Amino acid sequence: MKSKLEEIYASLLEEIGENPEREGLIKTPHRAAEAMRFVTRGYRMNLEDIVNGAIFKADSDDMVIVRGIEFFSMCEHHLFPFFGHANIAYIPDGRIIGLSKLARITEMFARRLQVQERLTVQIAEAVQEILKPKGVGVVLQAKHLCMMARGVEKKSSDMVTSHVLGVFRTDRSTRMEFMNLLDLKEA
Ligand SMILES: Nc1nc2c(ncn2[C@@H]2O[C@H](COP(=O)(O)OP(=O)(O)OP(=O)(O)O)[C@@H](O)[C@H]2O)c(=O)[nH]1
Ligand SMILES: [Zn+2]
8 A cells, every 4th residue: 555655756746747657657656755754764763762871981071073974964945955964072071972872863863854053953952961061062064955956056055054062162262172173175
């Protein structure tokens, strides 16, 4: 039986003037539905499950930065992808988090309909909530297909957003250390 999403994609094909019965398109509603479920799977994830207790005691209070975490998200205005890299830093307060978990947190929020600004804030707040560090800084750099492939058609533009919490907000030198350690070239 066809899922609701498959039926919607079949109607969409008809609506744009295509024949959903032609050979190349027979399985398209099924594939498109699967793809849409994949790029929105973040709605079916939660923070506790993905962090899975991977928080460890540590004495250090030196800045930890994970740079260049790839992400793919979906612009909530056009349902077009935007994609790029996330950079996440924190200052530990007795605890550190498993390295992969910062990428998983990014994935959980990226795989939803988003605007880049909110994605940035949600990642920062999730790290703050689960780890309770002295501060968190997040910088995202991304290219938006809605701006490259349609609309104003600016292919080389990208968007940089940041959100900082705790000492990254109150202490300028911490913030500067973070920004200086980033290597923002191409999204
Ligand atoms: N701030 C922000 N804007 C976004 C993001 N993704 C897409 N947009 C913008 O959302 C806006 C929607 O504008 P509208 O005028 O309602 O829609 P539109 O007619 O399709 O706009 P154009 O893209 O200018 O053709 C556009 O300016 C997009 O570039 C995002 O992550 N953050
Ligand atoms: Zn868009």
